[in-house]
Amino acid sequence: MRKKPPTSQDVARLAGVSQSTVSYVLTGSRPISGATRKRVEEAIDKLGYHPNSGARTLRSQRSNVIGLMVPEADSDDGVLMVFIGAIAREAQRFGYDILLVTAQEGAQGIRRVVRTGVCEALILMELGRHDERVATVIESGLPFVTIGKPDELPQGSAVDLDFEMLGRMVVQRALRQDCDRLLLFGAPGQKRHRNDVSRFLNGVESQADGTDLQLLLDAGAVADVPERAVQVTAAGERTALFGITGATQALFALAATGALTDPSRLMIALTGDDLSAVSPLLAAVPRIDPRRVEISELAVRELVRLLREEGAGPRVTLVEPRWLDD
Amino acid sequence: MRKKPPTSQDVARLAGVSQSTVSYVLTGSRPISGATRKRVEEAIDKLGYHPNSGARTLRSQRSNVIGLMVPEADSDDGVLMVFIGAIAREAQRFGYDILLVTAQEGAQGIRRVVRTGVCEALILMELGRHDERVATVIESGLPFVTIGKPDELPQGSAVDLDFEMLGRMVVQRALRQDCDRLLLFGAPGQKRHRNDVSRFLNGVESQADGTDLQLLLDAGAVADVPERAVQVTAAGERTALFGITGATQALFALAATGALTDPSRLMIALTGDDLSAVSPLLAAVPRIDPRRVEISELAVRELVRLLREEGAGPRVTLVEPRWLDD
DNA sequence: ATGAAAGCGCTAACAT
DNA sequence: ATGTTAGCGCTTTCAT
Numbered sequence: 299m300r301k302k303p304p305t306s307q308d309v310a311r312l313a314g315v316s317q318s319t320v321s322y323v324l325t326g327s328r329p330i331s332g333a334t335r336k337r338v339e340e341a342i343d344k345l346g347y348h349p350n351s352g353a354r355t356l357r358s359q360r361s362n363v364i365g366l367m368v369p370e371a372d373s374d375d376g377v378l379m380v381f382i383g384a385i386a387r388e389a390q391r392f393g394y395d396i397l398l399v400t401a402q403e404g405a406q407g408i409r410r411v412v413r414t415g416v417c418e419a420l421i422l423m424e425l426g427r428h429d430e431r432v433a434t435v436i437e438s439g440l441p442f443v444t445i446g447k448p449d450e451l452p453q454g455s456a457v458d459l460d461f462e463m464l465g466r467m468v469v470q471r472a473l474r475q476d477c478d479r480l481l482l483f484g485a486p487g488q489k490r491h492r493n494d495v496s497r498f499l500n501g502v503e504s505q506a507d508g509t510d511l512q513l514l515l516d517a518g519a520v521a522d523v524p525e526r527a528v529q530v531t532a533a534g535e536r537t538a539l540f541g542i543t544g545a546t547q548a549l550f551a552l553a554a555t556g557a558l559t560d561p562s563r564l565m566i567a568l569t570g571d572d573l574s575a576v577s578p579l580l581a582a583v584p585r586i587d588p589r590r591v592e593i594s595e596l597a598v599r600e601l602v603r604l605l606r607e608e609g610a611g612p613r614v615t616l617v618e619p620r621w622l623d624d
Numbered sequence: 625m626r627k628k629p630p631t632s633q634d635v636a637r638l639a640g641v642s643q644s645t646v647s648y649v650l651t652g653s654r655p656i657s658g659a660t661r662k663r664v665e666e667a668i669d670k671l672g673y674h675p676n677s678g679a680r681t682l683r684s685q686r687s688n689v690i691g692l693m694v695p696e697a698d699s700d701d702g703v704l705m706v707f708i709g710a711i712a713r714e715a716q717r718f719g720y721d722i723l724l725v726t727a728q729e730g731a732q733g734i735r736r737v738v739r740t741g742v743c744e745a746l747i748l749m750e751l752g753r754h755d756e757r758v759a760t761v762i763e764s765g766l767p768f769v770t771i772g773k774p775d776e777l778p779q780g781s782a783v784d785l786d787f788e789m790l791g792r793m794v795v796q797r798a799l800r801q802d803c804d805r806l807l808l809f810g811a812p813g814q815k816r817h818r819n820d821v822s823r824f825l826n827g828v829e830s831q832a833d834g835t836d837l838q839l840l841l842d843a844g845a846v847a848d849v850p851e852r853a854v855q856v857t858a859a860g861e862r863t864a865l866f867g868i869t870g871a872t873q874a875l876f877a878l879a880a881t882g883a884l885t886d887p888s889r890l891m892i893a894l895t896g897d898d899l900s901a902v903s904p905l906l907a908a909v910p911r912i913d914p915r916r917v918e919i920s921e922l923a924v925r926e927l928v929r930l931l932r933e934e935g936a937g938p939r940v941t942l943v944e945p946r947w948l949d950d
Numbered sequence: 951a952t953g954a955a956a957g958c959g960c961t962a963a964c965a966t
Numbered sequence: 967a968t969g970t971t972a973g974c975g976c977t978t979t980c981a982t
Contacts, residue, residue, distance in 0.1 A: 301765065303739045305959055316969045321961060328962090331967060348739030352687065353959035355678030356974050363723070363742075370709060379705045383696065386724045395742060396724040397689070398712045413629045413674030416689075416721060439627065521903050550876035550902060576876060577847050631975055642953045647977060654978095657951060679975035682958050 304345040313341040324349060355415065364389055364601060365417035367399045367408070367431065369424040377590065378423075381445065384594035385421065392602045405434040412438040419601050421445065427493045441604040443597045447493055453612055455604060457597045459588055460616040461494045464542075465501020467586060467619060468566055472511060472538035475564050479512035481530060483523045484543040487515035498542050524555040531562050538564040553579050570622070585622040593617050630671040639667040650675060681741065690715055690927060691743035693725045693734070693757065695750040703916065704749075707771065710920035711747065718928045731760040738764040745927050747771065753819045767930040769923045773819055779938060781930060783923045785914055786942040787820045790868075791827020793912060793945060794892055798837060798864035801890050805838035807856060809849045810869040813841035824868050850881040857888050864890040879905050896948070911948040919943050 306324075310317040315334060322328040323338045330338075341347070355361040366385060368378065386396045397417055399407045401424070408431055411417045420435055420442040427449045435442045435454065442454040472480045482502070489495040499515075506513055516526055520541065531537045539552070549567055559579070567573065567585045574581035596615055604610050632650075636643040641660060648654040649664045656664075667673070681687040692711060694704065712722045723743055725733045727750070734757055737743045746761055746768040753775045761768045761780065768780040798806045808828070815821040825841075832839055842852055846867065857863045865878070875893055885905065893899065893911045900907035922941055930936050 303741070307959075317959090318961080318970075319968060321959095322968085325961075329967070334968080346735070346739065348736060350682065350959050351740040351742045352678050352681030352683075353974090354961080356676070356682050356976080357678075357959080357961045359974080361678065366724075368709070368712075379708075382705075382708070382724070383694070383726065386694075386726045387728060390726060390729065395737075398692075398708070398722040398724065400709065400712045400716060402713060403716065409672070410674060411721075413672065414677040415629070416677045519901070521901055524903075550879065553876065553879070555903075555905075575845070575847055577850075577881075579881075633975075643976085644954075644978080645952060647975095648952085651977070655951070660952080676975050679958090680977080682960080683975080683977045685958085 303350070304347045306347070306349065308345055309338065309341045309347050312345065313337040359415070359418075361416060361418050362394050363397050363417050364394045364598075365397050365399050365408075365411050365420045367401060367420065367422045369401045380590045381423065381594045384591045385598055388595045388598040392598065394598075394602075405430050408434045408438065412440055419443075419605055421597055421601060425493075427491060427496075441601060443601045443604070445593060445597050447497075447614060447616075449493060451612070455600045455612040455614065457593050457600060457615045457617070458494070459593060460618050461497035461542075462501035462504075463616075464568075464586065464619045465498045465503075466505040467501075467621070468538070468540045469502055469505035469509075469511060471566060471584065472540075472564065473509060475538070476536055477511065477538040477564055478532075478535040479514055479530065480506070480538045480540065481514045481516055481523075481527060482540055482542070483516040483518075483526075484520060484541040485515075485517050486542055487517055489543075495542060524552050527552070527563055536562050536564065538566060540566045540568070542568065549573070549580065549583065550576075553577060568619075587620045587622050589617050589620065629676070630673045632673070632675065634671055635664065635667045635673050638671065639663045685741070685744075687742060687744050688720050689723050689743050690720045690924075691725050691734075691737050691746045692722050693727060693746065693748045695727045706916045707749065707920045710917045711924055714921045714924040718924065720924075720928075731756050734760045734764065738766055745769075745931055747923055747927060751819075753817060753822075767927060769927045769930070771919060771923050773940060773942075775819060777938065781926045781938040781940065783919050783926060783941045783943070784820070785919060786944050787823035787868075788827035788830075789942075790894075790912065790945045791824045791829075792831040793947070794864070794866045795828055795831035795835075795837060797892060797910065798890065799835060801864070802862060803837065803864040803890055804858075804861040805840055805856065806832070806864045806866065807840045807842055807849075807853060808866055808868070809842040809844075809852075810846060810867040811841075811843050812868055813843055815869075821868060850878050853878070853889055862888050862890065864892060866892045866894070868894065875899070875906065875909065876902075879903060894945075913946045913948050915943050915946065 306320040307317050309320045315338060319334065320338055323330050323335055368382065389396050399411060420440055422431060422442060422444045425432060425444055425446055425448045429448055432448055432451060444451065444454060444456045445458065447456040447458045469480065486495050486499060490499065502513065514530060516523065518526060527537055527539060549565060552565060565583050567583050568588050569585055570587040573583055600615065632646040633643050635646045641664060645660065646664055649656050649661055694708065715722050725737055746766055748757060748768060748770045751758060751770055751772055751774045755774055758774055758777060770777065770780060770782045771784065773782040773784045795806065812821050812825060816825065828839065840856060842849065844852060853863055853865060875891060878891060891909050893909050894914050895911055896913040899909055926941065
């Protein structure tokens with residue numbers, strides 16, 4: 299049997315104050331004497347009172363819920379879960395809940411959550427360079443933050459990894475470790491339409507410019523990277539390998555062929571995870587931390603700023619990748 | 625600038641009917657003449673009207689939101705995302721949204737979403753055998769479904785993989801392929817406290833009983849499984865390997881050491897993914913589908929049944945694992 | 951088959 | 967510093 303939760307009316311009665319006083323204690327939008335506050339808080343505690351979300355939302359137009367538009371999970375995506383977990387926890391800290399909106403719903407889904415008023419703000423993940431969803435959110439007028447930076451967003455904020463810097467870091471490392479070429483896999487050439495890939499390649503190319511480093515943009519399947527790595531490496535030369543997507547998979551595939559122990563190869567991984575837990579063979583692989591937790595937390599905090607600070611303008615925050623083995 | 629969404633009042637005015645008629649058209653809780661219904665629906669379309677969620681929740685005590693309590697993401701757990709995505713999509717089909725509740729919040733979090741009325745039902749993932757959260761949900765009176773079956777749940781439904789059958793399947797396969805022993809890794813012996821592991825081992829043991837198959841419950845780190853596999857395999861004998869947790873990781877580790885191509889080892893994987901996309905070396909590994917999408921969808925449908933069917937009782941649904949290579 | 955009206959539990963403007 | 971009161975936009979009883 300479900301028993302009805304207590305209302306602010308019940309709290310008021312028990313504390314011997316008016317119902318509005320209870321509300322003011324909760325919202326803090328009016329000074330309350332210490333004695334009264336104390337009695338009200340005791341009553342709240344005693345009854346286990348929580349303000350009814352529907353009523354609060356109806357009245358205040360603020361639902362304390364942030365919509366999170368998640369991309370479809372392509373099976374292997376543990377990465378996504380890291381973002382979602384971190385976002386949910388950080389939102390919690392600020393008193394917000396996270397409502398999932400599937401990418402499948404598209405712009406229509408955004409319209410729905412906006413019109414029904416379930417969400418008072420949105421976080422969008424994995425946008426294309428020109429994404430119809432951005433236009434829809436802007437039109438709705440809801441504050442929003444994107445994780446990943448689309449080409450144009452005059453109205454909302456964005457938080458993302460600094461992919462240009464990532465590109466420069468990879469090239470620097472390859473050069474420092476005397477590599478003759480850098481094999482970029484995960485079909486980066488074909489994915490230039492993605493904003494992050496395009497920025498990454500800009501970084502790579504600008505840093506490699508004027509050096510002897512030969513760039514190879516692999517176009518094949520990640521599973522075949524090991525084979526390709528062998529093919530391209532001439533005797534006495536050294537090839538660095540890096541994948542902006544599917545990196546861990548290729549890493550395993552490489553390890554499987556023994557390529558990692560071969561001094562003519564230098565694998566660089568984009569992950570914050572401890573790879574030695576998977577296999578001791580991976581312990582020595584240099585890693586760059588993509589800082590997903592930090593990015594998630596920043597996205598939430600940026601949204602909170604947009605929500606709470608009067609007249610706060612949108613802004614773009616780029617997080618620096620970090621070496622994990624220096 | 626955010627413009628105010630239209631209300632049912634606006635729709636009523638445009639359609640030339642009373643506000644309550646609009647509501648009846650929407651809820652379908654009263655017969656409406658074809659002509660009236662048509663005019664109302666046109667007005668709804670024209671205005672892009674969506675009923676205000678706060679008002680609806682306040683009045684009807686039903687929020688159309690299902691709370692999903694997700695476990696902490698253990699770094700690279702892509703598995704979780706499959707569940708979450710499938711749950712969100714299936715919930716959508718029935719008109720429900722999914723609100724994330726982090727496991728971190730614990731029983732306290734459940735109490736919060738119940739008292740505030742944000743959720744009208746709950747899905748709980750990854751419960752212990754005796755989990756305090758179950759008691760809290762039962763106490764709250766909310767309908768709920770668990771994914772994974774705790775030992776006692778008199779009030780809620782559960783959906784889970786049939787782990788006993790899984791155990792039997794693994795043993796059968798090992799025997800069929802002339803293995804002398806079965807090495808179970810991921811520390812199953814130490815995890816008997818987990819309901820799924822305990823059921824799995826029951827299945828394994830009952831099926832192995834009376835056969836010559838030697839069972840080895842590995843207690844070490846997954847990364848060391850390859851080494852262990854070599855140690856335990858005597859000349860001319862054959863060892864089957866299976867991990868109820870961390871299976872894919874061990875798989876990669878095994879591949880890395882070349883153990884997969886060795887005929888004295890038989891690896892069995894618990895995954896629905898196409899492993900050949902990771903490495904051609906993994907293409908031949910027999911797989912058992914843990915059916916996470918089906919389990920997720922069943923969980924949602926079970927919850928909907930609990931919510932909508934008068935006097936529907938709780939029940940336990942076990943989904944059969946399936947061979948993916950027969 | 952439709953309309954009028956009450957009221958869900960809050961917040962905030964208007965009292966004192 | 968506190969109390970009184972008017973809605974927010976719906977669902978649903980009670981009328982017709």
